Amino acid sequence: MHVLDLCRSLARVRVDGYIKPTDKLRLMKQPSRRTREVVRAADYLEQTLRILTEKTHHAHKRSINATALITPDELSTIVRLTGCAAQVRPPSCRTTPLVNKYRTATSVCNNQKNPLLGASNTPLARWLPASYEDGISQPKGWNPGKLYNGVLLPLVRLVSNRILSTQDADVQGDSEYTHLVTFFGQWNDHDLSLTPQTPSIRSFDNGIACDQSCQMSEPCFPIQIPSGDPRLPTGPNSCLPVFRSAPACGSGNGAYIFGGVPVEREQINSLTAFLDAGQVYGSDESLAQSLRDLSNDLGQLLVNNQFQDNGRELLPFTKVVSNICATRRHTLNDSNLQEVPCFIAGDARVDENIALTSLHTIFLREHNRLARVLRLLNPHWSGETLYQEARKIMGAYLQIIVFRDYLPHILGPDTIKKQLGRYPGYNPDVDPSIANVFATAAYRFAHLTIQPLVFRLDENFKNHPQFPSVPLFTAFFSPWRVIFEGGVDPLIRGLIGRPAKLNTQDHMLVDALREKLFTFTSHIAMDLASLNMQRGRDHGLPGYSAWRNFCGLSVPKNETDLAHVLNNTDLAHRLISLYGSPANIDVWLGGVAEPFVPGGRVGPLFACLISTQFKNIRQGDRLWWEKDGVFTRRQRAALRSVSMSRIICENTGIKSVPDSILNLFPLIASVKNSLITAIIIISSCFLLNDRFTCYKFNESDFFLFVYF
Numbered sequence: 001m002h003v004l005d006l007c008r009s010l011a012r013v014r015v016d017g018y019i020k021p022t023d024k025l026r027l028m029k030q031p032s033r034r035t036r037e038v039v040r041a042a043d044y045l046e047q048t049l050r051i052l053t054e055k056t057h058h059a060h061k062r063s064i065n066a067t068a069l070i071t072p073d074e075l076s077t078i079v080r081l082t083g084c085a086a087q088v089r090p091p092s093c094r095t096t097p098l099v100n101k102y103r104t105a106t107s108v109c110n111n112q113k114n115p116l117l118g119a120s121n122t123p124l125a126r127w128l129p130a131s132y133e134d135g136i137s138q139p140k141g142w143n144p145g146k147l148y149n150g151v152l153l154p155l156v157r158l159v160s161n162r163i164l165s166t167q168d169a170d171v172q173g174d175s176e177y178t179h180l181v182t183f184f185g186q187w188n189d190h191d192l193s194l195t196p197q198t199p200s201i202r203s204f205d206n207g208i209a210c211d212q213s214c215q216m217s218e219p220c221f222p223i224q225i226p227s228g229d230p231r232l233p234t235g236p237n238s239c240l241p242v243f244r245s246a247p248a249c250g251s252g253n254g255a256y257i258f259g260g261v262p263v264e265r266e267q268i269n270s271l272t273a274f275l276d277a278g279q280v281y282g283s284d285e286s287l288a289q290s291l292r293d294l295s296n297d298l299g300q301l302l303v304n305n306q307f308q309d310n311g312r313e314l315l316p317f318t319k320v321v322s323n324i325c326a327t328r329r330h331t332l333n334d335s336n337l338q339e340v341p342c343f344i345a346g347d348a349r350v351d352e353n354i355a356l357t358s359l360h361t362i363f364l365r366e367h368n369r370l371a372r373v374l375r376l377l378n379p380h381w382s383g384e385t386l387y388q389e390a391r392k393i394m395g396a397y398l399q400i401i402v403f404r405d406y407l408p409h410i411l412g413p414d415t416i417k418k419q420l421g422r423y424p425g426y427n428p429d430v431d432p433s434i435a436n437v438f439a440t441a442a443y444r445f446a447h448l449t450i451q452p453l454v455f456r457l458d459e460n461f462k463n464h465p466q467f468p469s470v471p472l473f474t475a476f477f478s479p480w481r482v483i484f485e486g487g488v489d490p491l492i493r494g495l496i497g498r499p500a501k502l503n504t505q506d507h508m509l510v511d512a513l514r515e516k517l518f519t520f521t522s523h524i525a526m527d528l529a530s531l532n533m534q535r536g537r538d539h540g541l542p543g544y545s546a547w548r549n550f551c552g553l554s555v556p557k558n559e560t561d562l563a564h565v566l567n568n569t570d571l572a573h574r575l576i577s578l579y580g581s582p583a584n585i586d587v588w589l590g591g592v593a594e595p596f597v598p599g600g601r602v603g604p605l606f607a608c609l610i611s612t613q614f615k616n617i618r619q620g621d622r623l624w625w626e627k628d629g630v631f632t633r634r635q636r637a638a639l640r641s642v643s644m645s646r647i648i649c650e651n652t653g654i655k656s657v658p659d660s661i662l663n664l665f666p667l668i669a670s671v672k673n674s675l676i677t678a679i680i681i682i683s684s685c686f687l688l689n690d691r692f693t694c695y696k697f698n699e700s701d702f703f704l705f706v707y708f
Helices: 002-009 019-026 033-060 071-081 085-087 156-164 177-187 253-258 284-292 327-332 354-377 383-419 436-440 443-449 479-482 489-499 511-515 528-538 544-550 559-566 569-579 587-593 604-620 633-639 644-651 674-687 699-705
Strands: 173-178 498-499
Touching: 033 071, 033 085, 071 633, 156 528, 156 569, 156 587, 173 177, 173 489, 177 354, 177 383, 177 489, 253 644, 327 544, 327 569, 354 383, 354 479, 354 489, 354 528, 354 644, 383 633, 383 644, 436 528, 436 604, 443 498, 443 528, 443 604, 498 569, 511 528, 511 674, 528 587, 528 644, 544 587, 544 604, 559 569, 569 587, 587 604
Parallel strands: none
Antiparallel strands: 173 498
C-alpha cells in the first residue's frame, strides 16, 4: 500500500510546474472524494494480491493461487483493510430519509430490491463478455505479438491518421441540426457516465512515471506512435501517455478475495445511471452539499461571488489548488492579465470547453429560478424542500427534453417507435446501469459532430464584432472567456445559430481534436480518436462484429461484406488493410463509420446500443417523471411545456430563439455542402422569420406545484 500511496502523492506534484495535456485529462476526470475512496480500495486489493502472488510463486517455484494459502480470517482482514468490503456491502434503504419522494444524490435505493442498481460508484454493465488478452484484465494490445484472427491489432494512432483525419477546410456543416445538438448531447452524456482512472501516474512495478516511459506497466497503457506520423516523433520511446481506468472492487484478480475465481476486470461509473441532472447537482452527497447555498433557507445553488454576467449568475469557482484553467495569459500572450480558477458544477468536466460551460450556467440559473418561484407559491417550505422540489422538476425537464427532442434527432423515427415509444411503466427487474459499450464507444459518436470553432454571435445572430468565434483548441479550460469576453449569451447564440459538423465517412474527426486536444502547442497534444479506441481496448470491449451480432444485425465476414454494410468500398478496403478482419475493428470506429439510419445521426449499430441503454434507464427508474405517484396528472401536463427554448429565454438576455431549437431553420434546408454559405444564410434568417420571438413560461403552470 505504501507504493500506491507514493504513486498517488506524486500524482499531485509536478516538479516542472507545467500542466501537461495528460494532466488536464487526468484532472478533468479527477474523481470526487467518495470515488477516490472506491478507486483506492480496488487498487489496494489488486496490488495486494499481485504482491502475494509474486511472493507465492517465488517461494513455491510454481504457479499457485496465493489466496489458497491464506486463512479465511486473513482474507477477511485484507478485504476490510483495503476498504473493498465497504464498497460491495449493500446499504439499507429503511434508514434513508424521504427515499420514496426524492432521489438520493448517489441514487442508492432507487431500486429497493437491489439498492446499488444505477447508483454512482458501481461497475459499468457488461452486455457481452469482455475481451481481455489474459481473459481477466490485460487490455487488447498489451502483449506484443498477440494475434487477433491471425493478424496484429493496428496501433490506434495509425488508425486515427489514416481513417479519421479532417482538416478545417474539409468540414461540412449539417444542413438539418444546430451545434446545440452536439453540445447538449455532451452535456447529457455528463449526466450518465464518468469512468475514473487511477490517480496514480507511475508504474506500480517500478515507480517510473507513465509520461516518461512507453512501457506497458499498470496503470500505464501508452499509445504507441507509428512510423511516419505527421506530427509526433516516432521510435520505441515515443508514445502518448494513457492511464488505465480504475478497476471495480471484486473484479479481475480481486474476485479471489471474495471466494470466487477470477472474473473480468470491470470499470467504475462514478455517476448515477439516471437522467437526474447529476451534472448540475453532483452524484455523491458530499459534492451535492458543497454546491448548495446553505447560508440561507432559499433552497438555491451556490453562485459566483466575484463575477456576474450582465447581472446574471455565474458558476462558482472551485477550491482546487491546481489551476488547469489558468490559460488566459498564454492564449493572449499577455503576462499582466488576470487569471481565474476553474468553475465547479455537479460534473468535473464543466470547464472542458466554454460551450459546455454555457449550458452548465443556464441550468444553474434555472434551478435557482425554480426555487424562487416555488418559494413564492409555498412560503412555508423549508430550504431543503425548495431545493429537493426544484431538483425534482429539473430532472423531469431533462428527461422530457432528452426523450422528446434530442434522441429522435439522433436515432431516427423508426428506432424511436420500435424501442422508445410510449412509457411502459417501472420494472424493478430492469438494470438501468450504464453499459460499458455505451459509455466507452456508442455515446461518443458526437465527437464527430464538433466544429473546429466555438461560435459567438451578437444580438442579430451575426458574427460578434467584439468577441469573435474562437478556435476550438483555445476554448478548452477557459472560464475566463465567459467572465471577460461577453458572458454566456454569445455562446448560446452560437450554438443555436450555427450548424453542427456533419459526420461523413471521408471527413470524421476535426484535427483540433486529433492534433490539439488540451494544449496550445501541437507537438505534445493528445488525440481524441486514439484515446477513444485505446480506452475501448483498456476496457476489453469486443470488436465490431460481435456487437453487430448482439444487435441482431448482419455480421460482415470479409471486405466485401463490410463494403456492403458501410455502403463504401474504399472505406472498407482501408479498414481491412489495417485490421485484417471486420471482427477486429474497434467498436467505436466501426460504429461511427456506418451510414446513418433514416432521420438519424448514427448508424444501425449505435442506434441499437443507444436506444437499448435509454430504454433501460427509463424502465429501471423508480422515480421516472411519468411514473404514477411521482407527479400528478396535471403536473405532468404542465411539465410537458418545457423546452430548451424556454429555458434559454428565462435564463439569458437573448430576445429571440427558434421554437425547435435543435433544428436549423427552413430557409437553409437546401444547403448541402458549404459551411460558409450556411452561416451567411443563417445570419439573415433570424431577421426574416418572426416565429423566433422569445417567450417565457406561463407562471400559472406553477400553481400546480402549490402544496398545503
